[in-house]
Amino acid sequence: MAKPTAPATLATLRGGLPDRYLTPDDIADMFGVPLETVYQWRRKRTGPPGFRIGKHLRYDPADVRAYVVQRKSADRGAA
DSSP: OOOOOHHHHHHHHHHSOOSSOBOHHHHHHHHTOOHHHHHHHHHHTOSSOEEEETTEEEEOHHHHHHHHHHHHHHHHHHO
16 A cells, blocks of 8 residues: 555545544654654654554544644744
């Protein structure tokens, strides 16, 4: 199965929840940041919440959406 491109992943999140959990690569593609940034967010607890399935890190699309909404609200409040 091929890895989705960033626009396809973003469109899926905006249009409805994908039928799978997201990988760190998906998160990096969606936000246009390096993969290492995603791991730094996790270490610092500043990015979307992730969870482990064995040794694999995954993100629930609903949690990612909630994170984006929270960040947008915080930015609007600061402006």
